Amino acid sequence: MSLTVSPETERPPARAAATTASLAELARADEVRFILATFTTLNGKPCSKLVPVEEADALEQDGVGFAGYAAGSMGQLPRDPDVIAVPDIASYTPLPFVRPGLALVHCDPYVEGRPFAFAPRVILRSLIARAAERNLTLMAGAEVEYFLVHRRPDGTLVPADSRDDAAQPCYDARGLTRMYDHLTAVSDAMVALGWGPYASDHEDGNGQFEQNFRYADALTTADRVVTLRYIIQVLAEQRGMTATFMPKPWTDRTGNGLHLHLSLWQDGDSRFPRPADAEDPYGLGLSGLAYSFVGGLLDHAAGLHALIAPTVNSYKRTGARTTASGATWAPTQASYGGNDRTHMVRVPDAQRVELRAGDGSANSYLAIAAALAAGLDGVVRNADPGPPGVARTTTMPRTLLDAVHALDIDPVIQAVLDSVDPACGVSDYYAALKREEFYSWHNTVSDWEVDRYLTAI
Structure with a gap:
């Protein structure tokens, strides 16, 4: 939920330059x-x-x-x-x-001997190369949300901090202090790695936290999300806790997002702020290129969900009516606006846009690749996002199966998965994988069904 530090305050470090040191030399030095x-x-x-x-x-x-x-x-x-x-x-x-x-x-x-078409990191590389053909570089920041929990012998989950039971625990100083050892260990790790962590906070759910680091180029950020998840989980285990990025561990509490802050750069400068001599039709300070990028995200909102919200559980988060705190913080419609967290695409300032629909189950490589493809398609077509605050007529997926159907009819998002070698059929494979995931869940009898139907007839 935290704001990512604005590019106006500090430019991101470039991706590590090619080093003359070998992997062995780097490792032995450390x-x-x-x-x-x-x-x-x-x-x-x-x-x-x-x-x-x-x-x-x-x-x-x-x-x-x-x-x-x-x-x-x-x-x-x-x-x-x-x-x-x-x-x-x-x-x-x-x-x-x-x-x-x-x-x-x-x-x-x-x-x-060939780059593997089914590998998410290779897929992201292919989309980065596509942007480079237009002399554009995607910069990305990521908000990593997670819960710290214990699992009881009966399988139920409880917050690892038994005193974390407030109706509105967000930003609670006492909850942060009780988890001080874990949170500072994670933050110290990011400091040591030079990632520029700037905040850790208690999020809106009981037992939920977020830890942020400065934005970088798309591949670096995707790598860091994978590394950070690993670090968080291992350090939590060392303290007898389980860290989960599951989108919705509890029905009545806020879920875990993976919000992405995105901007396109050219020749070392962001192309998202409106040039001084350019018109601003919608008053958010964005350039025409940035508005078109937003238009692409909105146009592909439904198919995009198959990669940024890729599990059965994802749609318990986006479909939630309310939570104990009174808000879900999960967008339910394809809309954009200014500094307003109810939209799928939030524009906190003219330097970037925030894609808020992704969740903690997303593969960071695929999520960023899909967002880049959707945004680039908008740039190529000069897409018009329309006035801020006006929801598209796009039917948003209510289940993983809906998201797969949307993927099946969205050639731009399909092409993300097929970008390395279309002949390999990665998109078809992925869609089948997710359909089977949905049907596997659907075929499992739940407590809800027993409660509802046991004596209903």
Whole structure:
């Protein structure tokens, strides 16, 4: 829920420049003993192998192999050849605060020498390249929300802090103080990594927190979301808690969002603020390019949900009528406006827009790639978002199945998934994966059904 620091106050650091140091040299300089070579599946699961520093040169040169089918949603069968994870040295991240001597490097998966079409990081790279063809760079910030919980023997969840039971706990100083050790450990980690964390806060749900870092280029931010989730979960486990990014752990409480702050840059400057000599038809201080970008997000709102709200549970968040605090903070219609958190696209200032529809289950690579594709489509078509505050007639998905239907008829969002190699059919595979997820849930008898139907007839 926090505001991301405005680009007016400080320009983001550029993505780490190519270094002459090898992965082994970087690791040894940090006294690293083991490196987590990491990639994510389409469902966002982080997959790693723990590589000793003595094998860092081989890791850098040859990558490390995985059985893609065993990893999960990677478009493979048991008979298929290995997925080879090739490290991106620019993403090297020492993690001594997790375990002494540990580091992580994000990898681009390859199969038989070619970038793997089912790999989310490779997909985002392809969309970044598409923007670069227009001399545009997407800068992104992310708000990472999560709950700290305990799971009772009967399976029910309770906040890890038993005293966190206020009807409106947002920003509560006492709740922050009780979780001080965890929150400061996470913040100290981000400081050590140079991410520029600027705030940790208690969010609107009991046991819910948000920790923010400064924005950067799209790939760096997507990597950092994956790394931060890992750090948060491991540090929580060390204190006997479970950190969950599940969109809606409780029916009556606010859910977890993954809000994305987005802007397009060109030649080192943001192209979103309105030039001094340009008209501003809607009074929000945005350039024509920025309004068109917003128009693209709104035009593709329904199909976009399949990638930014990709689970059955996501639609318990967006479909919530109310919560204990009185607000859901989840947009229900395709609209945009100024500094107003009820819209799908919020414009807090002229430097950026905030896409508020994504949730904690989103794969950061796919979510950012889909947002970039939708926005670029708006730029290409010179899309008009219309007046602020006016909802589109777009029917927003009420379930994951609705979102998959919307994906099926949105060629722009389908093309995100198919961007690396259309012949591989990643979009069709992803849609089938999500349909099966929906039907698997639908085929499970719930307490709600027993309560409603047991003696109804």
